[in-house]
Amino acid sequence: MQADERTQWVPAAVSTDILDGTVVPAALPTGPIAVWRTASGELHANGDRCPHRGMRLSHGFVRGNSLSCIYHGWRYGRDGGCEHIPAHPGLEPPKSINCGPLPVAEANGVVWVAAQAPEEAPAEIEGFEALKSMLFCATPAAIAEAAGGALKTELGGTPAHLVTAERTPSETFVVALVPTGTDVASKLAAATALEALRRVTESAT
């Protein structure tokens, strides 16, 4: 990845899809990541690989302010530093053991992550909030084309923005944004329309 790509915010999840005290898998162009919230809701992200034996940290668990690996229970704090190694309860883990914290921010109800700290906060789209994320087996360009040539579109009668991130050459992570305060019935219609858009896009590719 180019240096300027590394400092770009990438949409990784919908904010409300990450409950307090849980961890979820996501991805950057550099590879898989784990995004998690402390028990009190503070958001963090790091590489999805435990420095000990490489287990994916998104399979782990959160207690209080730390993320633990499911394999041997190594515990990482908010700065990514290893705080505790259960097999050696008396040992102070060396400072060098760190699971690689990543810059993370929230805007429009979307969780954005970057490989390296970008200079600015993620751009807000005024008046819109995240509805739902979906993985499309298609490129961002194919999605834009199916949506009528642009990622600013309309879903089931509601104005919508599609935020996209290419995960692999054939898979794109999509978050649909709808106007803040959209009622439940319109949200349902928009989610159904997003499914339809995926069908159209995927059958075209």
Added chain:
Amino acid sequence: MSDQAMRDAWFPVGLLSGLTRAGTASMLMGEDITVGLDDTGAPSVDCGGRKLPTVERFGHLWTSLGAPEKDLFTIPEADHPERTLVDVGVVRVKCSPLRAVENFLDIAHFPFVHTDILGEEDHPEVNNYKVEVRKDEDEVWATKVEFYQPQAAASAGGGIITEYMYRVPAPTCSVLYKTCPPRPGEWDVICLFVQPLTEELCDVWPWMALFDDTSTITDLIHFQQLIFLQDRSILENQIPKKLPLDPALETPTRADLTSVAYRRWLKRHDYTYGAQLVAE
């Protein structure tokens, strides 16, 4: 990098009790093989028209793509007539064959992966134990490995401190000896025989030789399948898939001395099929 050292090693390719004349399509180190019985009813392995050498031992058929210098290892303890020999059956795992063996050598994961059976979170400590490469046999051994276990075996009534010994007699095989609850002084023998299909895919054939007069064979099989399938979901989610032999890539502690010795031994022998030598 050459795979010759591994091609000259022995690998399990099937249960003797499951061989048929029709044969079963399988794979060994990326090559297609057919495992079955020949016209005379003898076990045979075919690789593109070539007959591979075979050994029948521990309830399994073993073969090699090359020309093994050494006979397949033995497990003298398993010969005791009162032991129950248990063919656990095959489980396919999308991981490096070497990672599968390394996981088997590890006790520190018991509290988190085999919770309330082989370990519990309140007793996670791994005490110092002894690791050596035995020169005559050229095998990795770990001894005096102790761990607190809530339910050490199908036959265990409650929590006990279990003592283990681990042995790596071949690049993708490990034998463990552990305290045998119904027979103090004897060891239960549990083996993990791994067939490398590719560098990132393997068939695992667990096998056991136990003293247990109370459990049925099915109970014993299920206990082992329960344990191994808990490991499978870990093994399929390690990154990278291949076992890193570059010490800078992962972070061992004292609890991992067996794994450290195993990795060094693999490297020294060029047993690198399924390994990653430098960061990719």
Added chain:
Amino acid sequence: MILYDYILSPSCYKVRLLASLLGVKLELRAVDFHPGREHKGDELLALNPAGSIPILVDGEDVLTESAAILSYIAAKHGQNWLATSDAGEVGAQQQWLSFSHRLTSALGGARLVEMLHFPGDLAALQEAGIAALRELEAALFARRLTGQTFLVGDRITIADIACFPYVALAPDGSVSLDPYASIRIWMRAIRAQPRFIEMPGIHRLHELAPDPLAGDA
């Protein structure tokens, strides 16, 4: 009640799980499914000619098909795990019990191919599995929009128990669960139930146990 059981069978696990959640005691009879194929032997075929497990024997009653067994145990020991008489709930429960069979054949089929060497068209099974997961995700998202967590009514029911195991074990058949946020939240709510039990491949939520380090801090 005697359950003819196999530790790696998600269908048997449904029954063990519901029994545990309801505090009902089962007598387990281990069936050598793999490698022994005991379910295709005379003794078990006499109980279930279909040659599948689970089988539940309760006095005179012999039941096969996990969905039927779940309904039976809930009717006897946990009425509130069944749909009420509301037509919408009855229909939804039946729909998800039927849907659970699609999960079994698609995701369960892929799992048997990938894990235990069973024959099958892996790509087709995975494709059908992904289609089913997308449907479930869409349905659970719609439930979340109306403030609900589970599939039927306003509480956990046998519909959730019937669908949970094969979904949670989709990765065993190389079908990723990573893309499905609403499924993840639903699975977590099931795993957080009091008296939840795990099966191999489905880990418990360790964070629900007291932190052994608490107090040290």
